[in-house]
Amino acid sequence: FAILLRRTGLEDGAILGERLRAAVEKATYAIPTPEGTRNHHVTISAGLVSRAAMSPASPEEMMALCDQALYKAKSSGRNRVEKYA
Numbered sequence: 001f002a003i004l005l006r007r008t009g010l011e012d013g014a015i016l017g018e019r020l021r022a023a024v025e026k027a028t029y030a031i032p033t034p035e036g037t038r039n040h041h042v043t044i045s046a047g048l049v050s051r052a053a054m055s056p057a058s059p060e061e062m063m064a065l066c067d068q069a070l071y072k073a074k075s076s077g078r079n080r081v082e083k084y085a
Contacts, residue, residue, distance in 0.1 A: 002063075002066070003016075009050060009052065010048060010049075010050035010052075010083055013048050013050065013083075014048055014081055014083055017046045017048055017081040018081050020044070020046070021043070021044055021045075021046060021079065021080070021081055024042055024043060024044050025041065025042075025043050025044075025079060027041075027042070028040070028041060029041075029042055043078060043079035044079070045070060045073035045074050045078050045079060045080055045081075045082075046069075046070065046073060046080075046081045046082070047066045047067060047068065047069030047070030047071070047072065047073055047081075047082055047083075047084065048066065048069055048081065048082070048083045048084065049062055049065045049066040049069060049083070049084040050083075050084075065084045066084065068084060069082045069083060069084040070082070
């Protein structure tokens with residue numbers, strides 16, 4: 001999913017992304033499995049981009065750049081927040 005933040009720079013977006021990542025990591029989720037319900041820890045990876053740094057950019061370009069940052073987070077070990085540089 002995507003979170004769009006108005007008037008939020010890349011650094012503030014990274015702070016929020018890290019707070020969300022940490023909150024998800026901290027929670028324990030009961031997930032039903034064929035063997036019965038078990039508790040699991042869930043993590044997220046996030047990619048960030050700032051329109052201010054890329055202006056002018058179309059929404060499609062912004063999503064593509066954010067996707068690149070997300071895949072960088074995944075390839076760098078997952079459970080992390082990466083900014084598009």
